[in-house]
Amino acid sequence: MRHFVIVGILVIVMAVLTYVGLDAAGFATQMNPVAASAQAQTIDSMWHWEIIAMSFLFALIVAPMAYSLVVFRKRKGDNTDAQHIEGNTALEIGWTVGPLILVVVFAYMGAYSLGEIRRVDPEAVVIKVKAQQFSWTFEYPEYGVVSNELHLPANKQVLLKMESADVIHSFWVPEFRVKQDVVPGRVTEYRITPTLIGSYKVRCAELCGTSHAYMEGAIVVSEEADYDTWIAEQIAIAAAAQTPEGKGQLLTVSKGCVGCHSIDGSPLTGPTWFGLFGSDVKLADGSTITADEAFISQSILDPNATIVEGFPSPSVMPPYVLTEEEIANIIAYLKTLK
Amino acid sequence: MKRFISSALAHGLGWQLIGTLLGAGLITGIRALMGLSVTDRFFFTEPAWVLGGFIGAISFLFGSGVTSDWMKWARGIDTPEHHEDHHSGWEKYVNVSLDHKVIGIQYTIVALALISIGGLFALIFRTELAASQLQFLTTDMKLFGQNGPQLYNTLMSLHGMIMIVSILLGISGIINYVVPLLLGAQDMAFPRLNAFSFWIAVPGAVLLLSSLFLGGFDTGWTGYPPLSARAPVGMQMFFLGVFVAGWSSILGALNVIVTVLRMRAKGMTAMRMPIFVWAAIATSLIALTATQFIGLSFQLVMFQRLFGMGFFDPAKGGNPVLFQHLFWFYSHPAVYVFILPGLGVISELLPVFVRKPLFGYRWIAMSSLGIALVGFVVWAHHMFTSGMNEYLRVPFMYSTLLVAIPTGVKFFSWVATIWNGKITTPTPMLFVLGGIVVFLMGGLSGPPNAIVSTDLHLHDTYFIVGHFHDTIFGGFVFPFFAALYYWFPKATGRRMNETLGKLHFWLMTPAFFVLTFGMMYIGLLGMRRRIVDYDPALGIDSTHLVLTIAGYLIGLSVVIFIYNFFNSIKNGEKAEGNVWNSRSPEWQVPSPMPVHNYDQPFEVISEPYDYGLEGGSPYVKFSEPESGKHQ
Numbered sequence: 024m025r026h027f028v029i030v031g032i033l034v035i036v037m038a039v040l041t042y043v044g045l046d047a048a049g050f051a052t053q054m055n056p057v058a059a060s061a062q063a064q065t066i067d068s069m070w071h072w073e074i075i076a077m078s079f080l081f082a083l084i085v086a087p088m089a090y091s092l093v094v095f096r097k098r099k100g101d102n103t104d105a106q107h108i109e110g111n112t113a114l115e116i117g118w119t120v121g122p123l124i125l126v127v128v129f130a131y132m133g134a135y136s137l138g139e140i141r142r143v144d145p146e147a148v149v150i151k152v153k154a155q156q157f158s159w160t161f162e163y164p165e166y167g168v169v170s171n172e173l174h175l176p177a178n179k180q181v182l183l184k185m186e187s188a189d190v191i192h193s194f195w196v197p198e199f200r201v202k203q204d205v206v207p208g209r210v211t212e213y214r215i216t217p218t219l220i221g222s223y224k225v226r227c228a229e230l231c232g233t234s235h236a237y238m239e240g241a242i243v244v245s246e247e248a249d250y251d252t253w254i255a256e257q258i259a260i261a262a263a264a265q266t267p268e269g270k271g272q273l274l275t276v277s278k279g280c281v282g283c284h285s286i287d288g289s290p291l292t293g294p295t296w297f298g299l300f301g302s303d304v305k306l307a308d309g310s311t312i313t314a315d316e317a318f319i320s321q322s323i324l325d326p327n328a329t330i331v332e333g334f335p336s337p338s339v340m341p342p343y344v345l346t347e348e349e350i351a352n353i354i355a356y357l358k359t360l361k
Numbered sequence: 362m363k364r365f366i367s368s369a370l371a372h373g374l375g376w377q378l379i380g381t382l383l384g385a386g387l388i389t390g391i392r393a394l395m396g397l398s399v400t401d402r403f404f405f406t407e408p409a410w411v412l413g414g415f416i417g418a419i420s421f422l423f424g425s426g427v428t429s430d431w432m433k434w435a436r437g438i439d440t441p442e443h444h445e446d447h448h449s450g451w452e453k454y455v456n457v458s459l460d461h462k463v464i465g466i467q468y469t470i471v472a473l474a475l476i477s478i479g480g481l482f483a484l485i486f487r488t489e490l491a492a493s494q495l496q497f498l499t500t501d502m503k504l505f506g507q508n509g510p511q512l513y514n515t516l517m518s519l520h521g522m523i524m525i526v527s528i529l530l531g532i533s534g535i536i537n538y539v540v541p542l543l544l545g546a547q548d549m550a551f552p553r554l555n556a557f558s559f560w561i562a563v564p565g566a567v568l569l570l571s572s573l574f575l576g577g578f579d580t581g582w583t584g585y586p587p588l589s590a591r592a593p594v595g596m597q598m599f600f601l602g603v604f605v606a607g608w609s610s611i612l613g614a615l616n617v618i619v620t621v622l623r624m625r626a627k628g629m630t631a632m633r634m635p636i637f638v639w640a641a642i643a644t645s646l647i648a649l650t651a652t653q654f655i656g657l658s659f660q661l662v663m664f665q666r667l668f669g670m671g672f673f674d675p676a677k678g679g680n681p682v683l684f685q686h687l688f689w690f691y692s693h694p695a696v697y698v699f700i701l702p703g704l705g706v707i708s709e710l711l712p713v714f715v716r717k718p719l720f721g722y723r724w725i726a727m728s729s730l731g732i733a734l735v736g737f738v739v740w741a742h743h744m745f746t747s748g749m750n751e752y753l754r755v756p757f758m759y760s761t762l763l764v765a766i767p768t769g770v771k772f773f774s775w776v777a778t779i780w781n782g783k784i785t786t787p788t789p790m791l792f793v794l795g796g797i798v799v800f801l802m803g804g805l806s807g808p809p810n811a812i813v814s815t816d817l818h819l820h821d822t823y824f825i826v827g828h829f830h831d832t833i834f835g836g837f838v839f840p841f842f843a844a845l846y847y848w849f850p851k852a853t854g855r856r857m858n859e860t861l862g863k864l865h866f867w868l869m870t871p872a873f874f875v876l877t878f879g880m881m882y883i884g885l886l887g888m889r890r891r892i893v894d895y896d897p898a899l900g901i902d903s904t905h906l907v908l909t910i911a912g913y914l915i916g917l918s919v920v921i922f923i924y925n926f927f928n929s930i931k932n933g934e935k936a937e938g939n940v941w942n943s944r945s946p947e948w949q950v951p952s953p954m955p956v957h958n959y960d961q962p963f964e965v966i967s968e969p970y971d972y973g974l975e976g977g978s979p980y981v982k983f984s985e986p987e988s989g990k991h992q
Contacts, residue, residue, distance in 0.1 A: 084797075
């Protein structure tokens with residue numbers, strides 16, 4: 024009997040210590056990093072209950088094991104066996120039914136919390152998301168604005184309608200908690216209500232190829248007034264971009280080209296566009312070619328036609344189907360990058 | 362060397378090479394006649410490599426001679442029931458043997474070899490992850506036609522599948538060696554099929570590894586299309602390798618089930634079987650019925666690539682999410698294939714080292730079947746973020762949580778077994794205890810992934826990676842080592858060095874806790890799975906460095922184990938008797954085990970784990986040798 028009392032106390036002490044330890048590390052009452060959406064708060068409170076249950080169950084198994092290892096060691100010179108106890112049906116039923124009750128409770132809580140985070144606001148702001156290897160593009164259909172930054176108004180539900188141009192990607196903002204795959208051939212939905220003003224990053228969470236690690240995009244959550252200002256600026260930029268160069272630039276954003284091709288000379292997955300047009304390009308086969316209209320047009324339509332020195336063969340870039348006018352616009356834009 | 366060249370292994374590998382070239386040459390010839398391209402980046406074209414790989418694997422089997430008895434039967438030639446092994450020493454293990462004990466050891470050695478390769482891959486990419494930015498797997502470096510990040514993806518993907526194959530071979534090793542001994546059988550029910558199951562895994566492993574040299578692949582071990590439909594030709598070798606190795610699992614499982622059903626000793630009723638046999642049955646039921654699904658799903662992608670069939674191609678009306686359903690319908694139950702034998706080892710060994718009966722034998726036996734059954738209806742919990750019908754997420758959350766109940770029964774019963782025992786802690790027992798605690802960590806970190814709302818954050822992060830490694834180390838790696846230390850004297854008549862064994866344990870266990878805790882920690886902070894580089898702004902550089910050091914310590918501990926293992930075969934302390942003072946039948950006869958197991962059949966006359974029963978009888982009674990019949 025004495026053993027049971029001591030172990031009972033040990034279990035409680037250990038459960039409390041486990042919980043306190045996790046709390047001190049910052050992982051009991053919340054997941055990490057900081058919660059920046061209404062959904063994140065619901066998810067974090069679910070997590071808190073899970074941590075409480077985990078701390079208790081951990082202690083419930085480890086404390087009696089550790090106690091037994093210390094107290095019930097075989098003494099030196101004792102060669103007899105231990106007590107013959109084959110089992111106890113009441114106990115077995117107890118530790119089947121007990122966890123069953125816990126499972127039912129958590130199943131209910133889990134379903135409830137899922138319902139909470141999927142609660143639909145019919146007024147939600149709709150934004151289209153396009154994912155491609157290895158960048159994100161955001162389109163505000165109401166305003167005709169396309170951007171590679173996602174700006175969101177705080178405290179308003181946003182509905183992202185997401186599509187993929189190539190393989191499966193996954194939209195994940197750790198501060199928002201929620202994650203949703205973006206699957207080619209279908210539109211997936213992501214509902215979120217940002218609550219905390221700040222800058223975050225969307226990080227692709229489904230392995231999507233060579234540069235998967237770098238498939239990130241900027242997210243800005245701002246007051247509604249700041250959000251409206253940004254939208255107005257974007258509309259002005261789009262209106263000013265009725266020149267071929269402007270149209271070309273928008274196209275390189277909406278097609279995701281700039282995910283792999285930098286415009287400032289920095290090295291990314293593909294060759295930089297900075298100072299590209301008119302320059303001499305060394306190819307993988309040792310020859311040199313001048314980056315003229317024909318070369319750029321061919322490289323867009325058939326990325327494998329030529330491989331620039333230092334880049335993988337076959338090319339990781341998918342072929343793009345663009346009209347002649349669109350390609351001409353892109354070339355006009357490239358000419359400005361000097 | 363000469364004796365190696367004439368071995369079945371060398372013949373098989375030679376024929377695999379020849380078969381590959383012939384198959385690839387055939388397709389190349391046909392393509393040349395049709396006016397299609399005949400060479401590609403890796404010399405042969407993709408269809409040529411695929412057929413070559415397939416014919417190579419078949420050639421291995423014929424070349425190694427594992428099918429020769431069947432061929433003789435087909436031609437009407439009789440062969441003896443048993444083959445006397447005319448090889449001795451190491452040669453026994455590189456030639457075809459029908460003895461389940463030899464096959465068990467063959468499985469184990471190949472499993473250890475693959476664990477070493479998979480572990481080496483892990484250390485390579487763990488080194489790359491020690492700091493943010495690219496260290497040595499840079500975009501400038503080139504190896505096997507891949508740049509640094511591509512090589513990282515290949516190594517990371519291969520680490521996953523090589524470890525899975527090594528686990529499947531490891532459990533087959535233990536089951537093959539131990540189950541017939543526990544049952545009192547002379548061998549498995551189908552000795553030739555048993556040898557076939559082992560030998561087919563070898564060309565499978567070769568195919569799997571060959572993908573590294575054929576451009577690799579960048580999909581992770583899950584091989585999701587459309588990415589896997591675009592990856593280099595290495596992807597096909599990966600698919601083919603898994604497809605071939607899967608046969609080993611299916612046929613091996615069939616053999617185990619028949620053996621247990623038909624070949625138990627007299628008096629061994631279902632509830633008097635050693636508990637490990639229950640685990641072997643549960644795991645074999647899953648392997649026999651589910652493995653087909655991973656083979657099928659990979660085959661569909663293979664055909665999509667070869668013949669343009671649009672199973673998973675949305676442009677042709679296909680559905681990428683369908684692949685995930687097919688894939689996980691095997692790959693979730695597969696996890697229980699990995700852990701059930703390990704949990705069986707824990708239940709089998711605990712009573713010996715606490716000198717008490719196994720607490721709640723029937724409940725533990727039934728919980729294995731319970732886990733196996735529930736395991737079939739939980740697969741979509743891997744797909745909570747996949748874009749499948751979102752209402753489906755709720756029933757799969759419920760079914761997944763149910764797994765906690767039979768698993769809980771095991772934990773509570775183990776604790777009750779240990780309670781009030783007379784505990785000793787030699788190396789096998791240390792690994793049993795370590796396995797229980799590590800598996801508990803895996804079990805407790807599971808429900809947050811089962812509950813949809815928290816999983817939306819945890820999915821595809823290092824939290825999952827930590828959780829998964831906990832379940833597999835607790836459910837397989839620790840019990841596997843326990844089993845090797847425990848049954849080593851039975852196989853060799855010598856025991857492994859205790860000091861080195863304890864060093865192995867005390868090095869591996871703390872390092873492993875640091876590794877998986879650290880993984881879960883950075884996962885919560887935003888570390889995604891399967892990335893070659895991470896954002897320094899996450900502030901996890903120093904944790905990653907610690908994880909890398911922990912990884913190296915685990916590697917070091919395994920090196921110590923492997924040295925101890927091979928060194929003890931010749932130089933270990935002699936241990937020919939009942940070293941662990943066990944009631945189990947295999948320890949009632951001298952070690953090493955004779956070729957045809959028990960000279961005399963035995964009869965089960967009481968419970969398997971009746972330790973501490975005053976005036977109790979032994980578990981089995983051997984019949985007296987009859988004069989004249991006995992030789």
